Amino acid sequence: xxxxxxxxxxxxxxxxxxxxxxxxxxxxxxxxxxxxxxxxxxxxxxxxxxxxxxxxxxxxxxxxxxxxxxxxxxxxxxxxxxxxxxxxxxxxxxxxxxxxxxxxxxxxxxxxxxxxxxx
Ligand SMILES: [Zn+2]
Numbered sequence: 630x631x632x633x634x635x636x637x638x639x640x641x642x643x644x645x646x647x648x649x650x651x652x653x654x655x656x657x658x659x660x661x662x663x664x665x666x667x668x669x670x671x672x673x674x675x676x677x678x679x680x681x682x683x684x685x686x687x688x689x690x691x692x693x694x695x696x697x698x699x700x701x702x703x704x705x706x707x708x709x710x711x712x713x714x715x716x717x718x719x720x721x722x723x724x725x726x727x728x729x730x731x732x733x734x735x736x737x738x739x740x741x742x743x744x745x746x747x748x
Contacts, residue, residue: 632646632651632653633651634651665685666682666685666721667721667724668718668721668723668724669681669684669724670725671724672690674694675718676714676717677724678721679697
């Protein structure tokens with residue numbers, strides 16, 4: 630890291646320069662990508678709905694399936710579990726549709742070509 634005030638090299642992610650004491654600009658950390666509710670392609674028994682819910686809630690998919698089976702046996706009057714499952718199957722996209730795009734490291738490695746021509 631480089632202090633813009635005294636032009637000295639200081640430790641990375643320093644809040645203040647330890648040579649001149651100038652406040653350093655905070656290091657930008659990109660926000661975490663939004664979590665999407667998708668049907669699982671790796672953890673699926675029927676349509677991947679329970680697996681997708683388990684991945685979204687970060688719980689074991691067996692627990693989600695057990696809760697679903699209990700809801701099938703003892704149906705809740707407003708939302709029957711079987712109908713809810715098939716609605717979720719139709720509405721939830723497959724997980725591979727929203728696969729993460731390659732990270733920005735490929736862009737960062739191709740950038741220094743411009744600096745070499747400027748010097
Ligand atoms: Zn400084």
